[in-house]
Amino acid sequence: MPTDKKTPWWQGATVYQIYPRSFRDSNGDGIGDLKGIEQKLDYVAALGVDAIWLSPVYPSPNRDFGYDVSDYCGIAPEMGTMADFDHLLKGAHDRGLKVIMDQVLSHSSDQHPWFQESLLSHNNPKSDWYVWADAREDGTPPNNWLAAFGGAAWSWHPLRRQYYFHKFLKSQPKLNFHNPDVVDACMDVLRFWLDKGVDGFRLDVANSYVHDPKLTDNPPVPMNERTFANWAHAPRLQRHIYDANTPENEWSMKRVRKVMDEYEDRLAFGEFSEEPSMFGLYAGGMERLHTGYTFDFLEDWSFKPEVFRKYYDELLMPLEHLWPCVTFSNHDIVRPVTRWGGGQGDDALAKLALTLLLTLKGTALMYQGEELGLPEVDLERKWIQDPVGDLYFPFGKGRDGCRTPMPWKSEAHEAGFTSGDPWLPIPDYHRVRAANVQETDGASVLVHAKHIISVRKRHPALARGEIKFVDAEGDRILAFRREGEGERLLCVFNLSREEAKYTLPHGAHAIDIATGEVARDGDALTLSPRSGAVFTI
Structure with missing residues (x-):
């Protein structure tokens, strides 16, 4: 275990999130890949960031585009090969960039061999690797838990004659962290990638590893506390304190940290949603995750000072052991320029948001395109691929609008993202903000982003104060x-x-x-x- 007491590299670092499907396509199939990322490492390094975070690159049926993993220790064919990954890892390290991988250990794909074995019977070796429960006498699900993407969080399987729990899509069954063998297998997944030399992990829905084994009903959100966001989506009408966000989830975070401490200078940070009050139980200190983030800024549409002040003064101030992450944008959230400004772009707002992001206390997480001031893309129905958008269109268009491909060259075919047809379209209001246009414009958002990052590095009070x-x-x-x-x-x-x-x-x-x-x-x-x-x- 490392004993050096120097400030960890990630405190005050700037982490650049790459959504691989949409970063750069190297082979013309319209889907971004590992070789495409490698081709743009010089661009990323020139930003001045300290690390890249890769959204999932594992084999997947792509019903949730990589967040439904069918092989935790492989590379999706559309992304390339393990040799491509190794080459990308070396290329990043050669440029001084750390590499952080997304890990989705709360659930897997229903195509994962673990689940395929689990569903066969009640007594096979992996029968309780997932969360199975009997139906009520009338055939209905065992409790009131609702899935984050809509509908009941339980689906019936005729082979088992039981329901299985899925916090998201029915094709994303929940792993059973009450089974020690499951936990051991997941920790071995972390070791597999750490042994390869990756520098850390972002843990998807880290608040949901451990569920209540009694399957207690979630309580409703009190009527006087409900907002538009609650009424817009039925799962938000209940407090998720038994299907996730349990006090027992603390030990799963400690297990992850214990694995991380087997290696030198590594980072594990978590995504924590729904119950921010549990944040300090899961992250910070010497035993839990190193850090993490909540959705307080990500889901804000007001851009009011009180939002930022309240977060630090009320949530973080009591957590003296916790160094936070700060983030305004990612692959799940309407882009901040649109949330806080509307329309098809606002470069002045983009510069302001970046400046705020990089002066607030925390490890800054910056999503691809944020440095270009890209707004959300308003997609037609024919382009919607996200299951959330499919469910709610046109009242809600899901997450595809923040996942469209990066515009690299304004006048090139498909803005230089691919030589073929992209999996999502690139609108003209993204083309005009292409990287090649902004690199030569001293007043651009991109030039401003590089400048702010460099200033943050030069001023220790901004980075670590x-x-x-x-x-x-x-x-x-x-x-x-x-x-x-x-x-x-x-x-x-x-x-x-x-x-x-x-x-x-x-x-x-x-x-x-x-x-x-x-x-x-x-x-x-x-x-x-x-x-x-x-x-x-």
């Missing part, structure tokens, strides 16, 4: 101090669509990290809509 929020008049200004390693900085952002004023402490000096129009008259600061600046104090 503590955060304390500062009161400001009205509801337009978000202000906070970052302090560490002998440096004190003040970050001031106007998140509103109107001009705002702020009084600086005497002697404050601006550093080169402003976005938007910020005017200063002595200690009086005038910030144009959606602008911000950072000062030494």
